[in-house]
Amino acid sequence: MSASTPFPFAIDARGPLRGALTVPGDKSISHRSLMFAGLAVGESRIEGLLEGEDVLATAAAMRAMGATVERHDDGAWHVWGVGVGGLLQPETALEMGNSGTSTRLLMGLIASHGITATFTGDASLSKRPMGRVIDPLSRMGAEFTSSPGGRLPLTMRGLNPAVPIDYTLPVASAQVKSAVLLAGLNAPGITRVIEPIATRDHSERMLTGFGAELSVEDSPQGRVISIRGEAELKPQQITVPGDPSSAAFWMVAASIVPGSDVTIANVGLNPTRTGIITALRMMGADIAEIDRRVVGGEPVADLRVRHAPLSAIQVPADLAPSMIDEYPALFVAAAFADGRTIARGADELRVKESDRIAAMAAALSNNGVAIEEFEDGLAITGSAGKPIAGGGAVASKLDHRIAMSMVVAGLGARAPVRIDDAAPVATSYPSFFTTLDQLTGRDEPA
Missing domain, CATH: 3.65.10.10 (Enolpyruvate transferase domain)
Incomplete structure (x- = not known):
């Protein structure tokens, strides 16, 4: 179907x-496992990956930017990453289908790489607002040309080196939090996200597992998640x-x-x-x-x-x-x-x-x-x-x-x-x- x-x-x-x-x-973990494995140096193995159209859109985008992503006969997925900072310029637009998670998190990845990418999606995704991600990523140096209202189709140009920032989430959104943290992976220095209301923490757990230098602290303003840039991610064995x-x-x-x-x-x-x-x-x-x-x-x-x-x-x-x-x-x-x-x-x-x-x-x-x-x-x-x-x-x-x-x-x-x-x-x-x-x-x- x-x-x-x-x-x-x-x-x-x-x-x-x-x-x-x-x-x-899990869809959230499936998206992130492909992205983080695509930024690791070496081969990662992923079992239990959701093979729905949203996650397959993420797999296709990571292939388009240089990672090798393969499904083997035993149902496991194998990813050979390009390393943080190693994403390549995609030759065509990245087709996101209906996946807002793919779009927002990939925007974060690209923001701190010196490449340009165009995002397209289906009628539903093209109605969804991207301004909440565009704002913090613009502060880090990325440039955007979007459809009216900050919607798809959208073209962005990343900046390398990007500017690390401290960013307080205006709305409770794991996607926005993750986008900023992923941009911080390749930004020199410390990028911090403050979330007044805690959201799903799959990115923090998995980035730590891949070897990123990441910390989470409680403060009067909320949870403070800090990540040190120019990270080196190590390949992992993942069960979703x-x-x-x-x-x-x-x-x-x-x-x-x-x-x-x-x-x-x-x-x-x-x-x-x-x-x-x-x-x-x-x-x-x-x-x-x-x-x-x-x-x-x-x-x-x-x-x-x-x-x-x-x-x-x-x-x-x-x-x-x-x-x-x-x-x-x-x-x-x-x-x-x-x-x-x-x-x-x-x-x-x-x-x-x-x-x-x-x-x-x-x-x-x-x-x-x-x-x-x-x-x-x-x-x-x-x-x-x-x-x-x-x-x-x-x-x-x-x-x-x-x-x-x-x-x-x-x-x-x-x-x-x-x-x-x-x-x-x-x-x-x-x-x-x-x-x-x-x-x-x-x-x-x-």
Whole structure:
């Protein structure tokens, strides 16, 4: 299934989900493993890489800038890096598809290299703002020519040597933080990022593993992450844990469909990513952690999730950074809870692959769920465990998480939920529909 070919999909109740499954490798870690390996000197080996279209866009970009990136028959990826400072001028534009992570982090890499690159993307990505990355990277010496509003297509020229800076994040964004740190890899001196609100820390963990001189300290202003430039990264053996964002769909599906009992293997439980588990447990979800362990520097466990009645909550706003990508799935859980769930403090949802607040408000409302929309979130009156009406149309807005979330909603609907285009699911979870069929005992999609 290609994200460029529309794939209409209709779904209604299928009965309980049962069985064991694995989810694709963590998308955030997959992107970073390719980039950092591409800057190391020598051969790195990556197991469990997410082979969705977003990550493949990162692989193609690193190849275009000189790294050798190969997938071997055993499923492992091997990367021979060019060294920090060794990126080559790409001969053609870097096509990012739907991947905002690829775009923003690669902009950081290029900012401190003396090369020029043009970024292009699909219609959804071309609407997303890049100004939040352009601003700090411009302070480091990079130059940008972008489409109106700081959007793609965009051409940038890096500066070598770049200027190290101290930068306080104006919004909680792991992508912006990472972009500045990656630019700092090849900038002489110390580059510092101050984040008043902590965000996912995959970049810090992995850069340290690759040998970068990086420190994290607490201060009255927030977490201060410092990186010493002109680094020399060493090749690594990496095992990518399962993506908690992908696992979230099955956690919600098993929670809302009576009789469900699923075990999701090897899920990453980085504390900056577990907000969805915290929120679902607050609602009464039955989520057990089995065999907690550390894989590749990241905590993981197998998660057993069984159906349980859910109750409405007021979602703590301070959970937002640790579950920003999982809000669409949480909104679906709220649609089946007993009472009125209020989820606010998630302004960032307005500028993801789609305006996820508006898209989910429309999708759930069209399928019989009572919604109140705020600028920074939603209030959702749930069905107290009963099926929702369904029967409505869903505009996925070229957003994989909207499509998958509403597939989950359809599992508890009386009438089919009709999604206009589920093809974007391939950007992050190519095997989603196969897994759905396996868990619900069907050989073919409905």
